[in-house]
Amino acid sequence: MSRLIRGGRVVTATDAFDADVLIEGESIAAIGTGLSADEEIDASGCLVLPGLVDNHTHLSMPFGGTWSCDDYDTGTAAAAAGGTTCIVDFIIQYVGGSLKDAREEWHGRADGAAHIDYGFHMAITDAQPNVIAEMGDCVEQGITSFKVFMAYKGALMVDDEQFLAVLEETGKTGGLVMVHCENGDAVVRYQKEAMAAGNTSPKYHAWSRPPEVEGEATGRAIRLAEWTKRPLFVVHVTCEESVNEIRAARDRGLPIFGETCIQYLYLTVDDLDRPDFEGAKYVCSPPLREEKNQAVLYQALRQGALQGISTDHCPFNFKEQKELGLGDFTKIPNGLPAIEHRLTLLYDRSVRAGHMSVVDLVRHGSWGPARIFGLDKKGALAPGFDADVVVFDPDVKHTISASTHVMNVDYDPFEGWEVQGKPRFVLSRGETVYADGKVVSEPGRGRFVKRSIFEPAVAS
Known part of the structure; x- marks a missing residue:
């Protein structure tokens, strides 16, 4: 099944621009306009991030x-x-x-x-x-x-x-x-x-x-x-x-x-x-x-x-x-x-x-x-990379609290902080794992990733 994240502002490590993101299976297939898919995710007003x-x-x-x-x-x-x-x-x-x-x-x-x-x-x-x-x-x-x-x-x-x-x-x-x-x-x-x-x-x-x-x-x-x-x-x-x-x-x-x-x-x-x-x-x-x-x-x-x-x-x-x-x-x-x-x-x-x-x-x-750290298919919105994508709403306001966080701990070091911006949807290899304020994935869908070797010649 193909999915299209439409109407958002795509952000990469070098640029930010208006475009749609096409996902085929577990991977990103294309970034651009005029794309179509079996299913669409509305990213209007949102940032689309790796x-x-x-x-x-x-x-x-x-x-x-x-x-x-x-x-x-x-x-x-x-x-x-x-x-x-x-x-x-x-x-x-x-x-x-x-x-x-x-x-x-x-x-x-x-x-x-x-x-x-x-x-x-x-x-x-x-x-x-x-x-x-x-x-x-x-x-x-x-x-x-x-x-x-x-x-x-x-x-x-x-x-x-x-x-x-x-x-x-x-x-x-x-x-x-x-x-x-x-x-x-x-x-x-x-x-x-x-x-x-x-x-x-x-x-x-x-x-x-x-x-x-x-x-x-x-x-x-x-x-x-x-x-x-x-x-x-x-x-x-x-x-x-x-x-x-x-x-x-x-x-x-x-x-x-x-x-x-x-x-x-x-x-x-x-x-x-x-x-x-x-x-x-x-x-x-x-x-x-x-x-x-x-x-x-x-x-x-x-x-x-x-x-x-x-x-x-x-x-x-x-x-x-x-x-x-x-x-x-x-x-x-x-x-x-x-x-x-x-x-x-x-x-x-x-x-x-x-x-x-x-x-x-x-x-x-x-x-x-x-x-x-050798995660060769992670960290980018580009064809061939894993479809790990965040649709991030930059305008939503909320308050951080231990009473609402997902972490399994009885306090929050940022308790009471009023903040702006929050994920609307999160996709892992093309599958929605978080939507509209809830984790929707099941334990065990995550995979162990073998990493490649990082060998820089000089500082860069």
Whole structure:
């Protein structure tokens, strides 16, 4: 069956223009005028965008003795409601475990549950020689990116020797290394100092992880990548200190790439100081920063130092989960719910506010992530690409609230925000998954996507 999205304004990573979009089966067949189809979707007054790609999510992730509370059903349903049609989620290797076992466990969680298409990154937390030897198998199976943590000492953190081993192995097998940049040793020291002084509230989470800790680790990670002649992707960049390191590396011609996340564009460190332990809702790592960093992040996106805006969606309920840190901020599970709100917030608080254009939104939220992470048929409205399409109404006004969101979490960090713009229809491979305010797809229709290898010659 063919479908025609008629009467909208098509937005790509380079242009915006009035045209219709013809879908044949699961793919886009044509963009233009004078087209016809078996069925029509009225997009009058709407923007027609490629479905967003969220390359940084944590569904059903174990952390600090608990689990993130969106699984592959609820998390991908919320993504669909927000205009995201493909995610790349993180598999976490257990210390002492194999990559094969971790891979099978995460496939088991996602199979038969996802509403939209998904891929996986592999997070390596225990880079022993036998584990390094498994990286080639991951690449062959379409898991072509590997994450290392420079923080979370005693749990997820690798040392520089292990980091180098991961980088060097991708030189043999292919694959892109991603890195969480914070000096984990410094964080532990500052946490101990805060607790010893009786400073136990959520705001000290940010105090113990200052921008300098992120900047130092970013610079060190870049040097390790430079020594091994490998590209590197820096996740969730928050501050000027980190941006400066990335920009300097790219100015030297190094293939260093990075992203920021919506929470760092719209929330600030002041949210961690909310009364009655409400600040715990805003604990994530790296932490929220002072407002002045938001202008730095926008500039980095405009100038190409950063190539994407993701969510790092990792939700924990306030009750019973975030409350694990009552009296000890180090025990607050790190993460925020955001997967459902990225498109609306980017449009309302970034495009309408003049920080970027709607073309920029597509480039940073769809096209760029799809290209870097090897999603060859995602992120574009063009013949031959998957028919992942969002019909976005730029005029509808609504209020964000935990009482109405789809995410399976008991609070919303953007509670009460009045915003403008919302998806009217969302299509995944030509099939409607969200329409008129409701998720209409069934769990399990989403497919695992094998990804190609990203091998840039130089920074671009």
